[in-house]
Structures are given as structure tokens and as C-alpha cells.
Amino acid sequence: MSALATPAAITPNRPGLTGRLSDFLWKHPHVLLAILLGPPVLWLGIIYLGSLFALLLQSFFSIDDFSGLINYEFTLSTYKQLLSDANFDIIVRTITMAAVVTIFSALIAFPIAYYAARYAKGKWKAVFYLGIMLPLWSSYLVKIYAWKLILAKEGILTWAFAKLHLLWLLDAWLALPIIGGNSLSVSYTGTFLVFVYVWMPFMILPIQAALERVPGNLIEASSDLGGTPQQTFRHVLFPLALPGIVAGSIFTFSLTLGDYIIPQIVGSSRLFIGQAVYAQQGTAGNIPLAAAFTVVPIVIMGLYLWMAKRMGAFDAL
Amino acid sequence: MTAAVLFENVSRHFGAVKAVDAVDLEIAAGEFFAMLGPSGSGKTTCLRLMAGFEQPTGGHIEIFGETAEGVPPYRRSVNTVFQDYALFPHLSILDNVAYGLMVKGIGKDERRKAAEDALAMVKLPGYGQRRPGQLSGGQRQRVALARALVNKPKVLLLDEPLGALDLKLREQMQEELKSLQKSLGITFVFVTHDQGEALSMADRIAVFNDGKIQQLGTPEDIYKRPQTRFVADFVGSSNVLSSATCARLGVPAKAASLRPEAIAIGTSWAEQLSLPGTVTARSFLGATNRVSVDCAGEKIIVASPAAMPVPDIGAEVQLAFSRNDLHLMEEA
Amino acid sequence: MRSDRSASAPLGLKIAAIGGLLFLHIPILLIFLYAFTTEEKSYQFPPPGLTLQWFAVTWNRPDVWAALTLSVKVATIATAIALVLGTLCAAAVSQTRFFGRETISLLVILPIALPGIITGIALRSAFSMADIPFSFWTIVLGHATFCIVVVYNNAVARFRRVSGSLIEASMDLGADGFQTFRHIILPNIGTALLAGGMLAFALSFDEVIVTTFTGGQQSTLPIWMLEELIRPRQRPVTNVVAMVVMLVTFLPILAAYYLTRDGDQIAGAGK
Ligand SMILES: Nc1ncnc2c1ncn2[C@@H]1O[C@H](COP(=O)(O)OP(=O)(O)O)[C@@H](O)[C@H]1O
Ligand SMILES: [Mg+2]
Numbered sequence: 001m002s003a004l005a006t007p008a009a010i011t012p013n014r015p016g017l018t019g020r021l022s023d024f025l026w027k028h029p030h031v032l033l034a035i036l037l038g039p040p041v042l043w044l045g046i047i048y049l050g051s052l053f054a055l056l057l058q059s060f061f062s063i064d065d066f067s068g069l070i071n072y073e074f075t076l077s078t079y080k081q082l083l084s085d086a087n088f089d090i091i092v093r094t095i096t097m098a099a100v101v102t103i104f105s106a107l108i109a110f111p112i113a114y115y116a117a118r119y120a121k122g123k124w125k126a127v128f129y130l131g132i133m134l135p136l137w138s139s140y141l142v143k144i145y146a147w148k149l150i151l152a153k154e155g156i157l158t159w160a161f162a163k164l165h166l167l168w169l170l171d172a173w174l175a176l177p178i179i180g181g182n183s184l185s186v187s188y189t190g191t192f193l194v195f196v197y198v199w200m201p202f203m204i205l206p207i208q209a210a211l212e213r214v215p216g217n218l219i220e221a222s223s224d225l226g227g228t229p230q231q232t233f234r235h236v237l238f239p240l241a242l243p244g245i246v247a248g249s250i251f252t253f254s255l256t257l258g259d260y261i262i263p264q265i266v267g268s269s270r271l272f273i274g275q276a277v278y279a280q281q282g283t284a285g286n287i288p289l290a291a292a293f294t295v296v297p298i299v300i301m302g303l304y305l306w307m308a309k310r311m312g313a314f315d316a317l
Numbered sequence: 318m319t320a321a322v323l324f325e326n327v328s329r330h331f332g333a334v335k336a337v338d339a340v341d342l343e344i345a346a347g348e349f350f351a352m353l354g355p356s357g358s359g360k361t362t363c364l365r366l367m368a369g370f371e372q373p374t375g376g377h378i379e380i381f382g383e384t385a386e387g388v389p390p391y392r393r394s395v396n397t398v399f400q401d402y403a404l405f406p407h408l409s410i411l412d413n414v415a416y417g418l419m420v421k422g423i424g425k426d427e428r429r430k431a432a433e434d435a436l437a438m439v440k441l442p443g444y445g446q447r448r449p450g451q452l453s454g455g456q457r458q459r460v461a462l463a464r465a466l467v468n469k470p471k472v473l474l475l476d477e478p479l480g481a482l483d484l485k486l487r488e489q490m491q492e493e494l495k496s497l498q499k500s501l502g503i504t505f506v507f508v509t510h511d512q513g514e515a516l517s518m519a520d521r522i523a524v525f526n527d528g529k530i531q532q533l534g535t536p537e538d539i540y541k542r543p544q545t546r547f548v549a550d551f552v553g554s555s556n557v558l559s560s561a562t563c564a565r566l567g568v569p570a571k572a573a574s575l576r577p578e579a580i581a582i583g584t585s586w587a588e589q590l591s592l593p594g595t596v597t598a599r600s601f602l603g604a605t606n607r608v609s610v611d612c613a614g615e616k617i618i619v620a621s622p623a624a625m626p627v628p629d630i631g632a633e634v635q636l637a638f639s640r641n642d643l644h645l646m647e648e649a
Numbered sequence: 650m651r652s653d654r655s656a657s658a659p660l661g662l663k664i665a666a667i668g669g670l671l672f673l674h675i676p677i678l679l680i681f682l683y684a685f686t687t688e689e690k691s692y693q694f695p696p697p698g699l700t701l702q703w704f705a706v707t708w709n710r711p712d713v714w715a716a717l718t719l720s721v722k723v724a725t726i727a728t729a730i731a732l733v734l735g736t737l738c739a740a741a742v743s744q745t746r747f748f749g750r751e752t753i754s755l756l757v758i759l760p761i762a763l764p765g766i767i768t769g770i771a772l773r774s775a776f777s778m779a780d781i782p783f784s785f786w787t788i789v790l791g792h793a794t795f796c797i798v799v800v801y802n803n804a805v806a807r808f809r810r811v812s813g814s815l816i817e818a819s820m821d822l823g824a825d826g827f828q829t830f831r832h833i834i835l836p837n838i839g840t841a842l843l844a845g846g847m848l849a850f851a852l853s854f855d856e857v858i859v860t861t862f863t864g865g866q867q868s869t870l871p872i873w874m875l876e877e878l879i880r881p882r883q884r885p886v887t888n889v890v891a892m893v894v895m896l897v898t899f900l901p902i903l904a905a906y907y908l909t910r911d912g913d914q915i916a917g918a919g920k
Contacts, residue, residue, distance in 0.1 A: 012392070037741045
């Protein structure tokens, strides 16, 4: 230590630009904040929010029926068109599908999340985590493609039903109105299955996170007090997992609401909101109506998020 | 001789919170200086003003005669031992200790040697290759000390460094810190809320409350002659007599302090002051008996040597003490 | 939640949990099986025979190579942009206290929270309004926008653990802002950034909805897949491509998992 001379109380800054710049930024933390925040905020603010507002603005314009050009005058006529019977059907159909998909996702996700949170330990914990993460992150299109293979007439599902001598059951199901159809891959049942498959993993992790915060002895206390498993579930487990379920449902609901590829590839010819937006902006060239359609999921998700926030669901994200 | 640290009317306000309010302070070079006060009294903020993590909202700070306002922490020869130690988790112990020398551009061999010496100084020789996560709390604390001292700072700041240690370790570290400071001759500024620690280690103590210094003096001053009721209460050593009681003794004052061991029960000589009272409680504390006496509504604690007889609860007694032991206070 | 007493799960729960995981994984396994089928015209199960010939056929397809190259290029550049922007944003939000932090967090998350079609159509109409021709760069622009959040989330979580006192300790020991960034901040957030970058890459590599709106004539691998899904022409080649895409996205996810797992131990050790 003797090799080091005793320093002065205040040392000069490092020579060169970095030393001076460092001092300057230290003295002006607001400049530093602006440098840090500037690029991302400009990018998101201009490119993303700008586009979004421009789009929403267009929903207040209308399309000229004769020329097919946009008439840049403020009007609510596009919204009137949005609520016409045919379009309203699309909205109701999409919301119903999103709700059913969400409910079934929760039903399938809950046992997985519960097992992972309470019983999986050590290596199994990692297996469960990856077992959830890999399907969640793996390719969206390939997952849809996999279901095309499964649902095809000559595919594995028909084969399995045939092996079990249950083909009559499949046919009976397909004969049902609305949810049936010529084959599974052109029926609502098919669309529903793919939706659940693709979005359900998003439900598992929030539920697991919520359940992991429940002390294990709470559940034991309930059974010690003589609660049946059903009572324990209803009065202890379910209320505590609810914020997680709501948080997960934000994903399943929103993602189903806006999807247009799944119903296009697996499903009937009746449209969902996403397909309507796609058709309006593309072939129909009616940007105002397409914009008005996008307002529907935005408003629904806004309400949903507001409700979820009031239920404390964000803590489970 | 220039002061190591000089505060002239220094304030640090956070909005309406006056964390440090118009503080004047002069810490001499080579001194072991303690800042004592309850939680939230502004000790840490004072320390951060010295280190450069906070800038004063008013007043003037000097370190060894040089103006410190506007000088970033990395340009002050002042080092800190943080309350949570703040060791770098991704570096080995040796690299932690050598960090200050590394960023100053000192060569690898030289800083390695210096860091090993510093580790030996804090009694952790050969620990260099471990990671912070592999050390106990007491060992991490020593590493934090070595990491600061290896830079030969002109002032070493310690923010409640012993707070997280258990009692035995704490007493051992108190002695080691004291002797380190003596042998190195570096100015130590030590923050604590433990009056025993401050009294036993420091050359001088500043007692803080509400962002202000209540009293600044040697441990003996603080202990024997608390100047305000707050100091008397906080250091916990003295009775504070109200102005009414002072008047009955024939001493006009707003308040006065009186140490329990300066009071005798029963006998009184002519030159002594005396007060009548009733014993309300007593307890045996080994070398002394602690007796509570009610004197016309004012509770006075007496520390009576164990050899003396102890009056029963409810007994009427006379308290006697010398005028010299009664210290008048400026405020009530 | 700790399971302290009851070590094993009720049978019903076990079946439901394992059944759920199988539901998630069997379709993925099927993809691997179909890549080897000898059947060309339909999705017949079980495959009449197994062959490796489609790998050779796919290998020699220039359109697949072009799509793959484009996807990798887009994902690489979008990830690089997202890394810079996401890290800057995370640093600002976690290292300084300022009024609009919640708004910033919301702004970053919005592009992925809203359905992809909204992001896509908004960008598309903005590009055409501004007379920007659709190109490679418009795809990158869109992808970078929704990839920021992945990097941001990873970085914010780690920044929170690099406690403020580490940075103060570094400055206290004489390191200026740049030295502190290089020697303290970067090593501590490095693995989190790498993990965020991996996930961003996977996200971009797989993205199709926004790409359909922001791409011109170019087709990324997902766009190529989408066309095959709508109008199947090359079933065996599609099977092989599907398997390759699956593998290409698996690797970054696994890497990200191992990176953050180790990283958490490193960052947590100082506490
Ligand atoms: N960065 C800050 N922002 C707002 N208030 C602060 C800040 N730092 C300290 N304070 C306030 O200043 C007062 C003194 O704090 P501190 O110096 O930490 O006290 P001590 O170390 O004596 O416990 C406290 O009321 C605290 O809440
Ligand atoms: Mg403090």
C-alpha cells in the first residue's frame, strides 16, 4: 500500500472526453434521463402511437360508396355501419368464442398450474417450467399446422376414433347444429380446439404465480378443520387463485379477440372480428370500417383491464 | 489546521421533509467522529452529503479545505462502508477490494498486492478467491472495510456498519475499528443509533434530531451534561428536572439535568440541595439498585450503590445532591 | 406455496396435470413425425412409411432458403434495435425516479398487449399515408416495435436486483459513469439482456400477423408457411419446414431459460 501516494481530497476528472462527459451527466441527471428515454419514447410514441391514433382517426371518416375513396369529413356513419346486423353478429360471435376459450383454458390450465406450484420440486419443477414455456413460445403457425394435421379427415383424430370404434360419436358431434360441420377442420369445434391449444399456455403461468403465493399450510388448515377437498377448493384455493386466472384471461381473451389466422385456416366461412378487419382493409378497401372494427377489441380490452386492475390481477402478472 | 469536513449552514430538503436543516459542523482531521440519533433524524443524509450522493439544497461543504458541492462522488477521496455492504456480487473478494485501484488505472500486480495487504489488515488473508455470497455477514463487513481503506481515503464514512452483526461480533468489531482508526490516522465518520457504541468509540459525538444537531461534544459532555431534554432522553442517562422543580430548589432555570448516580438517598449536608419524595419502584441491577422516586409529581431515577440499604416502596425519603451535578439547560 | 406435509398429489390432479401437458406436447411431436412421412398428398395417419428424402428436397428449395434468410435477417436487426431501446428504457425506469414511469411501462407493453392485427393495420395505414414503400425495413420496424417489451421486461427485472447501492459503491470507489456501466452494470445485466435478446429473436422469427401488413413482396418464413397453410401445394416440404421452425425457436428459449436461471443466482448472491 505504501506505493500509493496519499491523494488530494478532491481529485481532477479523468482526462479526455469521457471524463468530462461523465461529470456533465452527473451534474445534469435530467440530460441523462432524456438521453435514456429519448430513443425508446420517440420510437414508440411516433411510430407506434402515431400510427394507432391515425388509425383510430380514420374510423371517424367514411368511404364514398361510388368512388371508393375515403371522404375526409368527420362522421359517425362508419360506426352506424359497424352496428349493422351482419357486423354485430361478427362481434357477438367473436366475443362468445373468446369467452368460451377463456373458460376452457382456465379449466385445463388450473390443474397444471396447481401441480407445478404445489407438488413439483427440484428437477420436476424445471421440467414443468420448460414443459409450459416451450409450447408457449414455439411457433404459432407451426402449432396451427399441427392441428391441421390432427383434424384432417385422414388424420390422427379420425384414426383414433376409428380404432376405438367411436366414429359414430364423432359423426353425431359433427351433425350438431352450429358447433358441427362437414369435418372438424371446418367447424367451430375445430376453431375452438386450436384457439384453446394456442392460447391456453398463457393462462398457466399467472395461475401458478398466484398459487405460489398461497401458503401451503392454509390448505392444510382448511382440511384440518374438516373441509372436504371440494370445500377447500371453493372457499380457499379458488378465491386465492382468482387474480391469477383473471390475469391469464387477459391474454386468452385478448389474443382470441384479435386473431384472424386461426379461424381462416381451421373453421367455417363465418367471420371473426380479425377476419373482418383484414377483409375490410384488404379486398374491400374500406379502411374506415376496418378502423372502426379495431376499436371493438380496444374498448373491450380497456374495460377488461380496468376490471382486472380493480380485482388486483396485475400483481399476478 | 483545516477541518477534514466542514458544514456551513448545510441543508438538504426533500420537498417538505427537512432531512438535514441548517447544520454547522467541523470534523477535525484524524478524528473518530460519531453521528448519533434516532432513525430518520438525518444522519445518513449527512453522510451522503459528505460522500457526494446528495447535493445540499443550501449552505456550503468543504473537505480538507476544498469546496465539495458539485463534485461527484468518484472525485472525492472519501470512501464509504455501506450499511448493506454493497459488495459486487459478480466479482471475487480480491477484485472487490482492488476495484477502486483498478478504476484508477493502477497496474494489476500492484493492486493485487495492495488488495491482499488490505485483506490481511482486516484479518481475512487468503479469502481473495471467494465470492461475496460465500462469506458470513461479519466477513462481508470486513471486506467492505478493506475495499474502502485500500484507497487510502482522507475520510472514511461508515453508515451503521455494525447494525447487522450479533452482539459479540459487534463488540469485537468496535474494538478493531477503533484500533484501526488509531493506527491509520484516517478521519472516521461513524453513523449509529446506538448511544453505547457512540460513547465508547468516538472522540466526539454529534447528536441528531429532526435534521438538526442537538448537541456536539465529547462522550463525557454528552453523557454528563446533556444540553437538551432530547439528548438527556436519548442518551438515556439523566433525569430532566422541570422548571417548577428547579424553582423549588432555588435554582432559576427552564430545565436541568441530573444523573442518577449523583443522587444520594436519606442523608444531606448543608451545602447540598435536597428534595423530598416517595419511593414508587425499585429494582436490583447488580452493582446498583435503581430506585424511582416521585417528587411532587416528577419522577426521578436514583442509582444507589448496592451496598446502601434500599428504602421500601411507599417510604418517604430525602434526595440529596450537589449543586455542581445539576446542569442547567437552555430549553425545556 | 410450500408443500410441507402431503408429499404426493391426489391421483385426479396428477392425471389432469399430466393430461394437460400431453395435450400441449403431442401436437408438437406430431410435427416431428410428419417430417418423415412418405405420404405426399394427404395428412394420413399413421404415416404409411418413413423417409428422409424430404429433407434433401427442402434443402434444394431456393424459395425456402430465401424466406429463411430473410427471417433471420429481420429477426437479427429487429432484436438489435429492441435490445438498445428496451435496455435504455429499462435503465431510465429503474435507475431514476420520475413522474411518468407507469405511462412508459404501459407504452412499452401496448404493442404486444393489443391484438397483432391492430398493430399491423395501424402501421400499414401509417406507412401508406406517409408514402413509405413496403420493404425489408418496414418489416423490421414493425418487429422491433413489439420486441422492445421482451427485452424491457427482462432488463427491468434484473435492474431491480442490481440495487442502487452497487452503483453508488462503484462511484464511491472512484469509478465514473462510464466505468460503472462497464464494470458493474453491464456484467450484472448481461445475461438478462442476452435472454431478452433470445426471446425477442424467437418472437420476431415466428411473427406472421404484423408481417402480413408491413411486408411488401418479401416473404419471411412464417409468411411462406401461411401461404402453404391456406393453399397447400408442397405438403412434404411444409412438414420439414415446420419441424425446422420448431427447432429454431426451441433453441433460443432453452438458452434464455438457462441464462436467466444462472443469472438470478449470480445477482441474488450479493444480498
Ligand atoms: N431521497 C429521499 N427522498 C425523500 N425523503 C428522504 C430521502 N432520503 C431521506 N429522506 C428523509 O429524510 C429524513 C432523514 O433520513 P435519513 O438521513 O436516512 O435518517 P437516518 O439515517 O438518521 O435514519 C427521513 O425522514 C427520510 O424519510
Ligand atoms: Mg440511516
